[in-house]
């Protein structure tokens with residue numbers, strides 16, 4: 001494959017309602033859409049899921065645009081790529097900057113699958129034609145939270161994820177369980193706790209959570225291993241797992257029982273697949289996390305989540321969960337808690353160029 005043109009779109013999408021976490025509230029979602037075109041006019045699409053400010057990881061839309069423009073795109077335009085697995089090697093001269101790298105690598109995977117005339121799912125080794133999906137309730141108003149959970153359970157979502165922090169955990173979960181004693185429920189702390197909160201976290205065992213996601217520091221593995229020995233609720237790691245090596249150390253230390261794999265956080269689909277394979281070997285469950293992204297990144301997530309060891313419903317909700325109108329055709333639809341894995345070539349959806357153009361605040365072409 002020889003990429004002849006790369007187009008970057010800075011897209012701004014207003015969420016249907018603010019998304020509240022222990023660290024930040026997101027109302028307008030900035031993303032970078034990456035479009036690659038080869039000499040035969042075949043197009044591949046990727047998405048940079050960094051946020052506008054460095055609250056989740058150190059990357060932002062601005063740092064990613066800089067990495068893409070000044071380092072990653074020049075490497076791609078001057079390379080002949082036989083297989084997308086080579087992209088991470090091509091980018092070795094750039095340290096970390098995983099979300100920037102992933103956005104380009106995803107586009108190359110989409111281009112590759114289209115040139116091979118297979119779905120991205122098949123190109124990755126996917127085995128499912130449908131995937132079970134969960135949904136995230138990111139609000140701090142209990143009345144809204146209960147209404148949203150009611151609505152999502154009616155739509156058939158297979159599990160619900162809520163946000164917790166020390167100021168808002170036991171009573172919050174108790175009220176949710178009072179209304180929904182049986183639903184599969186998990187909680188994401190986004191590093192809001194420390195080891196001084198062991199008793200507080202132990203008390204949450206009462207609520208039979210599927211898991212607690214990232215309770216401690218975003219770069220920690222050691223303290224999570226200590227905490228996991230103190231509490232029965234499975235720990236799931238998100239921010240702490242930025243690389244295959246992080247996953248290996250976490251599995252060896254027993255830092256977690258579940259890993260939330262996000263393509264952007266780990267640097268691309270090749271790394272995501274390696275972590276999936278490693279967890280399969282260690283019998284540690286994985287699920288595919290979301291990043292409040294458009295349907296382009298969701299389409300990549302769906303392909304990834306079709307791999308055999310993705311056994312827990314991921315954060316892969318319908319386009320309508322966040323967007324009045326998504327930038328893909330067809331939009332992501334959830335039927336009875338499941339999403340079809342497209343069998344069309346590549347990511348299996350088309351980009352709605354009119355809506356993309358409307359939502360893009362800036363566009364730049366690199367040849």
Ligand SMILES: O=C(O)CCC(=O)C1=CC=C[C@@H](O)[C@@H]1C(=O)O
Pocket residue numbers: 021056136188190238289290291292293315316317
């Ligand atoms: O994309 C989705 O549907 C859920 C996104 C989501 O829960 C998160 C995205 C980014 C940071 C966090 O707030 C949270 C997470 O940590 O998983």
Ligand SMILES: [Mg+2]
Pocket residue numbers: 188190213214238239260
């Ligand atoms: Mg998380």
